[in-house]
Amino acid sequence: MVFFIGRVAESGVGLRLLEELIVPKYVYDFTEGNKDLRDLLGGKGANLAEMSNLGLPVPPGFTITTEACRKYLADAEIPVEEIATHLAKLEAAMGKRLGDPEDPLLVSVRSGAKFSMPGMMETVLNIGLNDASVHGLAAKSGNERFAWDSYRRLIQMFGRTVLGIDGEKFEEALEELKGGRADLDLDAADFRRLVGTYKEIVRAEKGREFPGDPREQMELAIRAVFDSWNASRAVLYRRQERIPADLGTAVNVVAMVFGNLGMDSGTGVAFTRDPASGQQGVYGDYLQNAQGEDVVAGIRNTVPLQELEKIDPTSYQELVDIMGRLEGHYRDLCDIEFTIERGKLWMLQTRVGKRTAAAAFRIAVQLVDEGLIDIDEAVVRCTGDQLAQLMFPRFADGAKNTLLTKGMNASPGAAVGRAVFSSARAVELAAQGVDVILVRRETNPDDLSGMIAARGVLTSRGGKTSHAAVVARGMGKTCVCGAEALEVDSRARRFTVGGTVVEEGDVVSIDGSTGAVYLGEVPVVASPVVEYFEGMPSGDELVAAVHRIMAHADGSRRLAVRANADTPEDAARARRFGAQGIGLCRTEHMFLGERRQLVEDLVLAETPAERQSALDALEPLQRADFAGLFEAMAGLPVTIRLIDPPLHEFLPDLVDLSVKVATGAGTEKDARLLAAVKRLHEQNPMLGLRGVRLGLVIPGLFAMQVRAIAQAARQATKARAEIMIPLVGAVQELESVREEALTILAEAGVHALIGTMIEVPRAALTAGQIAEAAQFFSFGTNDLTQMTWGFSRDDVEASFFGKYLDLGIFGVSPFESLDRDGVGRLMRIAVEEGRAARPDLKLGICGEHGGDPESVRFCHEIGLDYVSCSPFRVPVARLEAGRAALRSAGSDTR
Known part of the structure; x- marks a missing residue:
């Protein structure tokens, strides 16, 4: 070690490196940095250094690093000595001293994080002015007005930013002085008086004088900028943009140059x-x-x-x-x-620069054509979130409709229609060609038909992962949830907000991108990008740019992209959007509507013969369902999940049925139904009789579905069936169902893969065992997230999610983007142990996360074979899968 130190110290460069190893370096002159040091110098500091290196006219200055910020936030200390050393160099370069009463150097103190956060953190200009130096500045500039204007600006910015005084107090004093005059009409005497007024505001509000020591001004400003990293608006912005909270901001101290010296400035x-x-x-x-x-x-x-x-x-x-x-x-x-x-x-x-989604795609393609970047880089620069913005319809700008209220922007888009308050009415009017908005307190599986029929969904309860939100996003349907100001009266078929009453049939407009709810019809502008994905020809320049980006993303990606689809219509749309199969068909959605009667018969069956009769009635309906999906997908894989939710979800409401029976209005069948509902009712159905447990407890239920799949596959021109057993927690559960399924498939002469959903933590932890009986895994990340965290997606956002986000416990909802550390670790374990046991194990994901850009990148990293998402999100997943492949291959990750 001594030899190493001696050799390193032989050169000046080595000695400097050695010194930095011993004593951390927290301050860098602009001439010492470059644009690649954004982690350390922040974006602003790195780019000021880069422009200095390019010989551009940049005022001299230095950067206090993000490491110094993190240290300050931990122990409230700043590198005072290093700052003093670099300030002395700056003073030498400028030939002036900070706050010199004869010829003062003035500096600005500006924030600058790694990722641009415009306006979120603080800046203070004109540091170095006081009652003495303001006269020196006036004399040297020959402009007394400019000097006093700069001084009042310092007190105003410093008072608001550093001392925490309400900025309105300074603004009010300025407006009172102006008396209707314009800023440029104020003279030096006006600004001198304003300086005095501002000082009085500081004394009154803080009980102290405005600091006249320039060094104290600078140090307090630096501390204020560091503190602004954790200001509420900065925290909110980081959460919105998914910027890590532990990066910190750099501070840039720059020699002032003045644009307020006159009309030539x-x-x-x-x-x-x-x-x-x-x-x-x-x-x-x-x-x-x-x-x-x-x-x-x-x-x-x-x-x-x-x-x-x-x-x-x-x-x-x-x-x-x-x-x-x-x-x-x-x-x-x-x-x-x-x-x-x-x-x-x-x-x-x-x-x-930040840009709109449309500009992002256009600029990327322009830069390729200009030879500045290659097509790989162009794809990396265009994000799935930007593509999603281009796909949703939007309201035309400049609408003057009455804003009723705002809720959660649960599923983007713009929808206009007549308010209806029941699914039956939505279906009825939609069949007549009427556009409707389904308005409910909250939706449930019974509302599926109404949601399909409606142009959009509006609820007064629920969050972004409530039933309404999840299903609406899956259908590409506009949805606003949790509009708490709405008083929804479904029986009277109206809602009220404030003093406004909206009756059934009144037209409303909802904006799923902002959560806004308007009275009346707001004009809607269609998305040419969606028309392109639907196969409609277009000469639009933006569409041409999207096409080039998507074509290269598809050619680059390793991950296949499938769709979650339950109907032939959904499947057909998914194929138009580029899906390579169905990754999740939820058979429980096929048991609603008119088929509920058959489910009731199944639940009420008291003998094997009655049960078989109910199953025999359901089987041809299921066979037709699956045949439609196979035909729509034309030989692409179709993963069918056997029935998953608790049976009591398909039965009448417990309270309603109890009232009906108690008042004597019910029939004998109602009494039997009530007994069955009570028997099946669970306090927490997510953890109860559902999934594979249903198949094991209800004889013949899964067998009926497998037979229907096999018969439909035989009838189809092309069919690639994959049968998925839900909610498996132990290999023995899968083995029991698998053996019966294999027998049925063999009898039908049909080949189908048999696998399981990994949605229970125990399944992930015993994946090596389960893989011996499964040919594929599909991660059901909705339930896996719920069970890993121990909370329900249906009501967590209404209870404590907001507080958790405010406290920084969540940077983003784990239902919106995969929790890499918890749920993601379980997935990694399952991938590694599953493939160790079965090297050819097919791996996919079919939860809501399958269409989330960050989650798609994670799925690429851990080696999944495909992601599955709602049809509308398929293009987003395709693009993000291509970006993930290109980034991992070493492209610029900006």
Whole structure:
């Protein structure tokens, strides 16, 4: 070790590395970093360093790292000595000292996390001004108004950001001083008076003087920026964007340059392409005689960036040249902030710009055609979430309809129709060609027909993983859940919100992307991207871009993509959307509606003969169901899950039936039904008599379904059947059902794979044993998540999910995106032990997570063969499967 240290110390570089190993380095000058150090320097600091390296006009400065932030959040300490050292270098470079009363150096203190979080954290400008240095700034600039304007800005920003004073108090004082005048009409005397007023506000609100020591101003500002990492709006933004909470933010200390020195100065924002459409050109805004926050705050109207060519042609041309250089260097749309100080252009920030979903696809393809990126990179840059946004219909902009309320945006899209309050009415009106919105307090399996018939679903209860939400998403149906302001009266067939009453037949519009509920008809704009997936020709430029991205994603992916489909119509749509089979057919959905009578007969059967009679009546109906699916899929695999939920879900409500019998209004059959419902009722049916347990306890039930599958497969032109046994927790359960199924298949001369759903934790932990009797596993992650966490998806969001999200226990709902550490670990165990026991074991996923982009990437990582999701999500899963393959092959993962 001594020899190693001695050799390392022989060179200056080695000595510096050794010093950093011994004493952590928390501060970097802009000349020491580059764009690849985003983890350490944050996006802003890394890009300021990169622009400095490119020789662009960047004000000197330094970055305090994200590691320093994490240390500060842990022990409240900042690297004071390192900051002082780098400040001294900055002062030397500028030839000025911070707060010098004769010629002050002023600095800004700005946040800058690894991932862009615009406006979520804090910035303080003009640090270094006090009662003495403001006169030095006025003298050196020759502009007294500018100096006092900068001083009042410092007190205002510092008071709000660092001292926590309500910003409205400063705004009110400014408006009172203006007395209807414009900002530019205020003179130096006005701003001098405003400084005094602002100081009085600080004294009144905080019981202290505004700090006049420039070093204290800087240190307090740095601490405030670090603290803003955990501000409520930053936490909410990270949760929305799924940004890890433990990254921390960097802080950038930058020499101030001034856009508020007069009409030959100004500030602006520029984009190298239109972030809304993706079109090439010069896009942005410019504001003369202003500092950066003025553009964001909108206190004065900006002018289009093109106007700068007339105002200052030299700076404009330099800016355009830099924009082209930066886009070529970053190989992407760049978002730029700049300031012009008396005709001198300064670059304050650049980053890869945020964009709409449509712009993302257009820009990716444009950059391929321009030779800046390859098609692999283009696919990686276009996300499944963006594709989903392009697929949902939307309301036209500028609608003036009355907003009734807002609920949870459970399933995106825009839907318009007449309010109806029962599934029967929805089916009736839909059959007449009337568009309807099904309005319920909450939905249940009985509402499936109404949900299918309706254009959209609106409930006053439930969350994003309630029955209404899950089923609606599976159908690609617009849904707003949990609109608590709605008082739904199904019997009176109306709902009220505030003072507004909406009767059955009144038109409402619901926006599943925002959760908004409107009175009346809001015009809907169809999605050309969905029409493309449906096979309709289109000359739309956006559709052409989507086609190129999707074609390459399909050619790159390893994961197959199947669909969850229960009807031939769903199956046919899934194929149009690119599904390579059915990964989950839920047979319980086939037992609703008119068939409930046959289920009741099965439950009431008192002898084997009565039971067999009920099964014999169901079998031809099941056979027709499966035949339709086989024909629709034309030889692609169809995974059929045998009946899963508790039988009492198909029976009348316990309370309603009890009242009917108790009041004498019921029949003898009602009395028998009541006894059966009581016998089958469970406090927690998720853990009760369902799945494989039904097949073992109800003789002939699973055998009937397997016979129907076998007969339908024989009749079909092409059929690849896969029979899935649900809720297996022990290999013995699977073996018992498997033997009977194999016998039936052999008698019919039909081959079918037999496997199981892994949805019970014990199944994942004993996967090696279960794989000896199963030819495939399909992870049922809805139930696996419930049983692993120990809560129900139907009511958890209404109880404590919100609090858990606020506390950071959940970054995102585990029902929306797979819990990698818990549920994901169980899946890894099952994959490894299952394949160890049976190397050719086929592995898939059929829970709601099969269409979630993050979850699809996880499924690729652990080696699954396919994912299965709702038909509408199939294109999203296809794209994400391609992205996962390209990322794992080493593409840029931006």
